[in-house]
Amino acid sequence: MEEAILKPSTLWTIGVCLVVIGVAAHWFGWPALLWFPRSVLEGLEWAPAALLEAIAASPTTVGLIALGIVLMVAARIWTGRKG
Structure with missing residues (x-):
């Protein structure tokens, strides 16, 4: 059931x-x-403007951080919730 x-x-x-x-x-x-x-x-309200400013100032760094977040989420989904 x-x-x-x-x-x-x-x-x-x-x-x-x-x-x-x-x-x-x-x-x-x-x-x-x-x-x-x-x-x-x-x-x-300042968050979107700050994000766009950060992307314009250093796109490589923001891309690296975004890739890290995506990998962390993928690992969490893959292993499931244990705890």
């Missing part, structure tokens, strides 16, 4: 998280709760 994707314990955890978010939204309001995620996203 196949394992159920959503176990009762998973549903319980999701339910508890939703209740906590709902209570926090009631107490503090949505603008206060969404302040942190918005500030993080606004802080990351």
Whole structure:
């Protein structure tokens, strides 16, 4: 038989998280709760420009780093998750 994707314990955890978010939204309001995620996203706006600048300044180095990341991901996929 196949394992159920959503176990009762998973549903319980999701339910508890939703209740906590709902209570926090009631107490503090949505603008206060969404302040942190918005500030993080606004802080990351510089990342694409910095990446393009790095590629233009040293394409070989960026290519070497990208190849290393691809090999690490391939090794992880190949060996599977053990742990």
